[in-house]
Amino acid sequence: MDKNSKIYIAGHLGMVGSAIKRNLEARGYTNFVTRSFDELNLLVEADVARFFELEKPEYVVLAAAKVGGIVANNTYRAQFIYENLMIQNHVIHQSYLHGVKKLLFLGSSCIYPRMAPQPIREEYLLTGLLEPTNEPYAIAKIAGIKMCEAYHDQYGCNFISIMPTNLYGQNDNYDLEKSHVLPALIRKMVLGNYLIAGDMQAVRRDFDRRPVEGVDGSASDEAIVGVLAKYGIANGSVRLWGTGSPMREFLHVDDMADASVFLLLNYDAPDTTPSHVNAGCGEDISIRDLASLVRKITGYKGTINWDSDKPDGTPRKLLDVSRLHSLGWQPSVSLEEGIRRVVATYLG
Numbered sequence: 001m002d003k004n005s006k007i008y009i010a011g012h013l014g015m016v017g018s019a020i021k022r023n024l025e026a027r028g029y030t031n032f033v034t035r036s037f038d039e040l041n042l043l044v045e046a047d048v049a050r051f052f053e054l055e056k057p058e059y060v061v062l063a064a065a066k067v068g069g070i071v072a073n074n075t076y077r078a079q080f081i082y083e084n085l086m087i088q089n090h091v092i093h094q095s096y097l098h099g100v101k102k103l104l105f106l107g108s109s110c111i112y113p114r115m116a117p118q119p120i121r122e123e124y125l126l127t128g129l130l131e132p133t134n135e136p137y138a139i140a141k142i143a144g145i146k147m148c149e150a151y152h153d154q155y156g157c158n159f160i161s162i163m164p165t166n167l168y169g170q171n172d173n174y175d176l177e178k179s180h181v182l183p184a185l186i187r188k189m190v191l192g193n194y195l196i197a198g199d200m201q202a203v204r205r206d207f208d209r210r211p212v213e214g215v216d217g218s219a220s221d222e223a224i225v226g227v228l229a230k231y232g233i234a235n236g237s238v239r240l241w242g243t244g245s246p247m248r249e250f251l252h253v254d255d256m257a258d259a260s261v262f263l264l265l266n267y268d269a270p271d272t273t274p275s276h277v278n279a280g281c282g283e284d285i286s287i288r289d290l291a292s293l294v295r296k297i298t299g300y301k302g303t304i305n306w307d308s309d310k311p312d313g314t315p316r317k318l319l320d321v322s323r324l325h326s327l328g329w330q331p332s333v334s335l336e337e338g339i340r341r342v343v344a345t346y347l348g
Contacts, residue, residue: 001029001058001059001101001102001264001265003028003029003030004030004031005029005031005058005059005101006031006032006033006055006056006057006058006059007024007029007031007032007033007057007058007059007060007061008032008033008034008055008057008059008060008061009021009032009034009061009063010042010060010061010062010063010064010087010091011062011063011064011065012032012034012063013036013171014063014064014065014067014171015167015169015170015171015172015173015253016063016106016164016167016253016256016257016260017061017063017064018170018171019169019170019171019253019254019256019257020061020063020257020260020261021034022254022257023254023257023258023260023261024261027261033055033057035051042064042086042087042090042091043083043086043087043090044090045086045089045090048090048091048094049090049094049097051094052094052095052097052098053098056098057098057100058100058101059100059101059102059103059104059264060091060095060100060102060103060104061103061104061106061260061264062087062088062091062092062103062104062105062106062144063106064087064091065084065087065106066079066080066083066084066087066137067137067173068080068173068178068179068180069178069179069180069181069184070133070134070181070241070311070313071177071178071241072177072178073133073134073136073137074133074134074311077135077136078136080134080136080137080140081136081137081139081140084137084140084141084144085140085143088105088140088143088144088147089147091103092105092144092147092148092151092159095157095159096151096155096157096159100157101158102158102159102160102264102268103148103157103158103159103160104160104161104162104260104263104264105144105145105147105148105159105160105161105162106161106162106164106260107141107142107144107145107161107162107163107164107276108137108138108141108163108164109163109164109165109166109249109278109280109317109319110130110131110134110137110138110141110314110317111125111130111138111141111142111145111163112124112125112130112317113127113128113129113130114128114129114130114131114132114314114315115128115129115315116128118316118318119282119318119319119320119321120278120317120318120319120320121278121320122163122274122276122277122278122320122323123274125142125145125274125276126142131313131314133311133313134313141163144161145161145163145274145275145276147159148160148161148269148275148276149269149273149275152269152271152275157269158268158269159269160263160267160268160269160275160276160277161275161276161277162259162260162263162276162277162278162279163276163277163278163279163319164251164256164259164278164279164280165248165249165250165251165278165279165280165281165317165318165319166180166181166182166248166249166250166251166317167180167250167251167252167253167256168180168182168183168250168251168252168253168338168339168342169252169253169254169338169341169342170253170254170342170345171253172253172342174186174187174210174346175210175212176188176212176231177212177213177231181248181287181290182250182290182294182339182342183342185240185290185291185294186294186298186339186342186343186346187206187210187346188231188232188233188238188240189238189294189295189298189300189302190206190298190300190343190346190347191203191206191228191233192233192234192236192237192238192300192302193298193299193300193301193302194206195228195233195234195235195236196235196236196301196302200221200224203217203224203228204217204218204224205217207219207224212227212228212231213227215227232305232307235302236302236303237302237303237304237305238300238302238303238304238305239305239306239307240287240291240304240305240306240307241306241307241310241311241312242287242306242307242308242310242311242312242313243288243306243308243312244286244287244288244291244306245286245287245288245312245315246286246287246312246313246314246315246316247284247285247286247287247315247316247317247318248284248285248286248287248290248316248317249280249281249282249283249284249285249317249318249319250281250285250290250335250338251279251280251281251331252331252333252338252341254333255281255331255332255333256279258329258332259279259324259329259331260279262327262328262329263277263324263327266327266328267327277323277324277327278319278320278321278323278324279319279321279324280318280319280321280331281321281331281335282318282319282321282325283318283335284316284317284318285335287312288306291304293335293336293339294339294343297336297339297340297343298343
């Protein structure tokens with residue numbers, strides 16, 4: 001990939017897409033083509049076809065997706081499967097039609113069976129039942145992997161896939177309904193601290209930056225406190241979903257971006273399957289211990305209550321990352337360091 005190669009990053013404003021763009025820029029790549037959702041709706045096939053005909057990108061990073069945490073995945077099941085399938089279908093097919101030299105498809109570790117042996121090897125794909133709460137999203141991502149493989153098998157396309165573990169970092173989603181576990185923990189404890197301190201002005205500033213269900217900092221104290229209570233944030237306590245027992249692996253988005261660019265530069269679609277590559281740090285932590293770590297870093301002074309009536313999700317998801325490591329890549333950001341960076345950015 002030459003420094004002046006034309007690179008299309010689908011989803012360049014999202015957490016992963018923006019991190020990949022930063023990584024490529026730091027390496028000296030400058031010829032990017034991007035479109036916001038308002039400029040290009042990837043759900044509309046004709047619009048995607050016109051875009052590819054006009055821009056003719058040489059390399060494509062498919063980081064655009066409908067994403068969310070356990071609540072969003074389980075609530076908007078039809079949207080998650082439909083929108084992700086359509087985005088993938090349109091971008092991958094147009095990449096083939098317009099002779100894209102290489103495409104990188106970004107998936108998720110939720111593609112693997114709920115009770116897969118740990119750590120999870122790439123070969124475990126399609127060997128068991130999926131986690132029910134995110135099955136629609138997982139099926140869409142599995143389809144994306146298989147589509148890349150099929151286009152390589154039939155047309156010789158150099159389409160590759162990377163499957164990251166749980167990601168966090170700059171440009172994460174802190175929506176209390178739709179966010180993943182780590183940003184949700186951070187926001188809940190930051191807001192919890194504001195309530196304990198009686199600092200409603202700080203709560204209002206937070207709501208102005210990130211409104212919740214349409215409620216921003218101009219709302220009444222009663223309205224704001226009511227929304228906070230709905231999501232388990234009270235003066236002196238926060239309520240978290242599940243038992244805290246599930247084990248999860250976390251990778252900083254800057255490491256994910258570096259792994260993605262590493263594969264773009266060093267890995268071609270193989271003739272054998274599975275062709276996708278896991279990306280993670282190789283270590284996991286319980287959600288309960290993660291909450292304790294976030295408590296320490298944010299200085300949260302209240303109590304943590306666990307709502308065991310809510311689902312835990314998959315008991316454990318630790319990726320086997322030996323394939324990526326054998327290719328020559330290693331992560332560089334520890335979990336504690338990464339969370340400290342995120343909290344500093346959130347509070348900044």
